[in-house]
Amino acid sequence: MYTNNSVNSELRDTTELPDNDFVGILFHGNLEQSHAGLVISFDEHLYVFHYDATDVILQELSPVKYSFIVKLLPIIRKDEVEAFLAHCKRISKTAKPKYGFFYAGSFYNEEGKYFSELGIEEYMTCVGFCINVVQGFIEEDYILYREWTEDTKANADSYFERFVEQANAGRDDKINEELYRKNLRRITPAEYTTSGFYTSLPISKSDVDTIVELVKECLKQKLVAIQATVSQPRSDTTS
Amino acid sequence: MAKLEFKVVRDGNGNKVTLENMTLAATDAVIKLLKNITSIVTTRTAKDAIFKITEGSATVTAEAPDVVMEKIEKDFNDIIAGKATDKNLVDHWREIQTLFKANGLQYEASFYRGSNRRDLATEIKSNKRFRTKSERSMGTFSLEFLSGKMMEVGGQKPNVHMQVDGKEVIISCDETEAKKVIIFLYQQLHLSAWCTSKGGVSTYELCDFYLTSETFDYLRGIFTTYINSPSVDRLEFLHEVVYDLMQSQDFGNVAKLLRLFESPIHDVSTLRTLLVITKGFKDHDSIADVRANIKTILEGKIGSLV
Numbered sequence: 001m002y003t004n005n006s007v008n009s010e011l012r013d014t015t016e017l018p019d020n021d022f023v024g025i026l027f028h029g030n031l032e033q034s035h036a037g038l039v040i041s042f043d044e045h046l047y048v049f050h051y052d053a054t055d056v057i058l059q060e061l062s063p064v065k066y067s068f069i070v071k072l073l074p075i076i077r078k079d080e081v082e083a084f085l086a087h088c089k090r091i092s093k094t095a096k097p098k099y100g101f102f103y104a105g106s107f108y109n110e111e112g113k114y115f116s117e118l119g120i121e122e123y124m125t126c127v128g129f130c131i132n133v134v135q136g137f138i139e140e141d142y143i144l145y146r147e148w149t150e151d152t153k154a155n156a157d158s159y160f161e162r163f164v165e166q167a168n169a170g171r172d173d174k175i176n177e178e179l180y181r182k183n184l185r186r187i188t189p190a191e192y193t194t195s196g197f198y199t200s201l202p203i204s205k206s207d208v209d210t211i212v213e214l215v216k217e218c219l220k221q222k223l224v225a226i227q228a229t230v231s232q233p234r235s236d237t238t239s
Numbered sequence: 240m241a242k243l244e245f246k247v248v249r250d251g252n253g254n255k256v257t258l259e260n261m262t263l264a265a266t267d268a269v270i271k272l273l274k275n276i277t278s279i280v281t282t283r284t285a286k287d288a289i290f291k292i293t294e295g296s297a298t299v300t301a302e303a304p305d306v307v308m309e310k311i312e313k314d315f316n317d318i319i320a321g322k323a324t325d326k327n328l329v330d331h332w333r334e335i336q337t338l339f340k341a342n343g344l345q346y347e348a349s350f351y352r353g354s355n356r357r358d359l360a361t362e363i364k365s366n367k368r369f370r371t372k373s374e375r376s377m378g379t380f381s382l383e384f385l386s387g388k389m390m391e392v393g394g395q396k397p398n399v400h401m402q403v404d405g406k407e408v409i410i411s412c413d414e415t416e417a418k419k420v421i422i423f424l425y426q427q428l429h430l431s432a433w434c435t436s437k438g439g440v441s442t443y444e445l446c447d448f449y450l451t452s453e454t455f456d457y458l459r460g461i462f463t464t465y466i467n468s469p470s471v472d473r474l475e476f477l478h479e480v481v482y483d484l485m486q487s488q489d490f491g492n493v494a495k496l497l498r499l500f501e502s503p504i505h506d507v508s509t510l511r512t513l514l515v516i517t518k519g520f521k522d523h524d525s526i527a528d529v530r531a532n533i534k535t536i537l538e539g540k541i542g543s544l545v
Contacts, residue, residue, distance in 0.1 A: 019333060019368060019370070042470075042471070043470065044367065044368055044370065077507065077541055079506060079507040079508060079541075080507050080508055080511045080541070081508070082470050082471055082474060082508035083474055083507075083508035083509070083511040083512040083515065084511075085471050086471050086474035086475050086478060086508075086512055087512070087515055089471070089475060090475065090478055109518065109519050110478075110481075110482060110485070110515065110516045110517065110518060110519055111482060115519070136515065136518070137511075137515055139514065139518075139534070
């Protein structure tokens with residue numbers, strides 16, 4: 001059972017990061033406008049790997065100058081971090097995501113390229129990007145994504161209409177609207193951060209729902225505490 | 240008696256720290272210094288040490304016999320040199336280092352032996368963050384590439400006898416492997432073998448054998464580059480090699496390369512990387528078995544992957 005205290009102790013600001021190698025989920029912004037990414041600490045270097053809605057960025061950071069919250073990702077062990085960093089480096093050279101609220105079990109494959117069995121193009125959010133990266137690294141499924149229905153996206157109808165129009169602009173082969181509509185979903189940065197509390201895969205939405213409000217409350221407290229800080233990493237505000 | 244001593248000299252406002260008048264930060268620092276000095280010293284002695292908190296700045300001291308303090312100083316030297324393997328001990332020194340490196344308070348740290356004082360503060364502050372020595376080495380196990388004339392094969396406990404650089408090397412194998420390599424009797428044989436060294440004696444177990452010297456040289460070259468590359472680079476290198484082979488549909492060589500990693504002597508990150516690289520082809524006839532074995536080996540090291 002998670003309590004306010006136990007959740008709080010697992011959400012770390014950049015001054016509370018452990019010294020050893022780890023992979024973590026990065027949460028940045030505030031609860032209304034937030035951003036998610038991955039943090040990799042390897043051999044005394046701290047990297048952030050994220051999709052800022054325009055570019056895929058793998059950058060080394062000094063934790064002193066940045067403020068964000070990290071939930072360590074327990075499914076990636078300390079001695080696998082080197083392999084995870086190599087995986088991210090490979091992806092950073094080839095990934096070309098476009099912004100869109102879709103996810104359907106895709107992942108970044110051995111070439112560092114996006115692979116979707118269903119044929120969904122490389123549309124994703126910042127959270128979708130993180131899931132694609134992690135999904136390419138592990139053997140099992142990370143989340144039961146189908147449990148996030150299109151109801152998770154506010155104003156789904158108008159968003160989808162605009163999306164189809166933009167996606168089809170300037171191309172002859174129109175996108176398969178039914179396929180995209182079926183996979184329209186939004187997994188929020190707070191939900192993704194919450195997924196980091198689970199070690200048993202795949203993670204279900206009901207798992208996440210159990211503690212997401214508690215996690216949000218703790219994120220809020222943490223964010224207030226680090227509010228007054230310094231420069232921030234590049235991020236979008238839509239996620 | 241020799242001494243290890245830490246002092247909190249000045250607080251964040253530049254004022255001298257005294258035990259009667261400490262800021263919250265200085266109090267916290269004294270507590271941490273005390274906690275870590277006791278842990279550091281008790282790593283080496285449980286009964287011979289005396290601990291003190293004294294005035295004259297806020298001073299935390301551990302006294303112990305010279306022989307004990309020598310060991311403690313040697314532990315510290317190992318940490319400075321990046322050679323320490325005791326994780327707990329490194330954690331304690333690192334916590335002190337974190338205090339010293341943080342802005343605000345000013346510290347002193349010293350080893351005293353007789354009238355000799357060694358100033359540690361500069362060493363602690365200027366050194367990069369203390370870490371345990373990486374234990375990524377393959378220890379007494381290795382993978383070796385051997386090439387030579389095969390003189391004998393078979394036996395109740397099957398093995399292969401080879402002349403390698405004028406010396407006889409015996410490589411154990413199973414019956415199926417013995418039947419396969421028998422065609423090379425009295426001819427040049429190229430193989431890779433797991434080598435275990437104990438007390439100066441090496442024993443060999445067959446990993447794989449190669450029909451041509453080209454394949455042998457190719458795989459030996461790749462493995463050598465992998466072993467000699469720095470971390471992360473070595474994995475990116477493997478990634479590129481396997482990717483290129485798969486692009487050219489050369490799954491035979493992918494399988495041969497994977498076989499070099501079919502052993503728990505390899506580290507978790509390498510095994511995981513090979514699984515990631517070959518994920519899209521996990522059911523391919525040529526590599527399905529060896530990939531499944533690598534997965535089992537990785538699971539043996541870190542627990543089930545399902």
